[in-house]
Amino acid sequence: MEVMKLFYEGHIRGSTHVYLGQEATAVGACAALEEKDLITSTHRGHGHCIAKGGDPKKMMAEVLGRVTGYCKGKGGSMHIADFSKGMLGANGVVGGGIPIAVGAALASQYLNTGQIVLCFFGDGALNQGSFHEAANLAAIWKLPIVFLCENNLYALSTRVDYAFAISDLSQRALAYGFPGISVDGNDVLAVYEVVSQAAQRARKGEGPTLVVANSYRWEGHMVGDPMVYRTKEEVEQWKKKDPVKCFEKYLLDKGLLDEKEKERMHEETKKIIQEARDFALRSPEPPLEALYEDLYV
Numbered sequence: 001m002e003v004m005k006l007f008y009e010g011h012i013r014g015s016t017h018v019y020l021g022q023e024a025t026a027v028g029a030c031a032a033l034e035e036k037d038l039i040t041s042t043h044r045g046h047g048h049c050i051a052k053g054g055d056p057k058k059m060m061a062e063v064l065g066r067v068t069g070y071c072k073g074k075g076g077s078m079h080i081a082d083f084s085k086g087m088l089g090a091n092g093v094v095g096g097g098i099p100i101a102v103g104a105a106l107a108s109q110y111l112n113t114g115q116i117v118l119c120f121f122g123d124g125a126l127n128q129g130s131f132h133e134a135a136n137l138a139a140i141w142k143l144p145i146v147f148l149c150e151n152n153l154y155a156l157s158t159r160v161d162y163a164f165a166i167s168d169l170s171q172r173a174l175a176y177g178f179p180g181i182s183v184d185g186n187d188v189l190a191v192y193e194v195v196s197q198a199a200q201r202a203r204k205g206e207g208p209t210l211v212v213a214n215s216y217r218w219e220g221h222m223v224g225d226p227m228v229y230r231t232k233e234e235v236e237q238w239k240k241k242d243p244v245k246c247f248e249k250y251l252l253d254k255g256l257l258d259e260k261e262k263e264r265m266h267e268e269t270k271k272i273i274q275e276a277r278d279f280a281l282r283s284p285e286p287p288l289e290a291l292y293e294d295l296y297v
């Protein structure tokens with residue numbers, strides 16, 4: 001939400017793709033990992049970064065292209081990486097993170113580090129050639145990887161039922177000889193459960209799993225998208241399934257959370273975000289002399 005605000009205030013160069021509505025998927029999936037495990041992300045990577053334990057201040061600074069950001073302000077919104085937290089990078093290339101994740105899983109197997117890799121990508125990426133090649137190699141080599149497809153119903157403006165002849169996207173895994181499972185991506189506990197099982201399988205050397213988390217993105221493809229390809233009613237219907245509110249209600253109903261604690265958590269979250277925003281806005285942009293630093297040719 002804050003990233004959107006910063007965009008409309010003119011602080012973000014280029015485009016930015018927010019993760020609103022899909023929060024339960026990143027949180028549930030990353031909670032199923034160990035600290036040492038790795039993730040790869042997408043152009044919609046802010047949620048993945050925070051869920052893997054990234055620093056909101058450095059993330060926000062990178063989104064704003066500031067020197068204090070994760071990539072010294074040269075990556076921007078779509079290229080956040082934090083190797084210290086096992087976050088191998090967001091990626092502006094649709095499906096671009098998939099071969100990287102498979103390479104990391106091969107390295108883990110070869111070096112026997114015990115790390116597993118959780119590879120986030122969208123429904124659009126599931127139709128990229130990169131997925132098909134990577135999935136096949138991961139299967140034959142029994143790599144320690146969980147492919148996590150976030151089906152948010154659209155790849156830019158292309159509806160999922162226009163792009164796929166199957167309705168349950170997890171069936172794709174059958175062709176490669178590993179399990180596929182669909183889960184309600186708005187239900188954080190369901191995602192946690194399914195990814196935990198897939199992670200266990202990967203850790204035991206049994207190879208990959210495809211998890212398809214079915215959810216919805218509340219905003220357009222990128223901030224500023226006029227969203228002519230879908231109705232207001234559709235968006236409103238999905239907003240009723242707000243994964244954050246639903247989990248809050250679950251915890252309140254079960255007596256695991258009370259109103260006071262809920263308020264405290266909301267205030268704390270607002271403070272973290274405000275501090276990240278202030279930190280980013282106070283930080284300078286990279287100097288011109290830094291143009292040729294950190295280049296690999």
Ligand SMILES: Cc1ncc(C[n+]2csc(CCOP(=O)(O)OP(=O)(O)O)c2C)c(N)n1
Nearest residue numbers: 044092093094122123124125152154155156
């Ligand atoms: C290889 C490649 N093709 C096309 C694009 C343009 N593009 C950017 S995002 C996007 C849609 C991605 O959809 P999906 O993978 O479902 O992710 P979502 O945005 O829904 O999270 C497209 C086509 C790109 N960045 N990279």
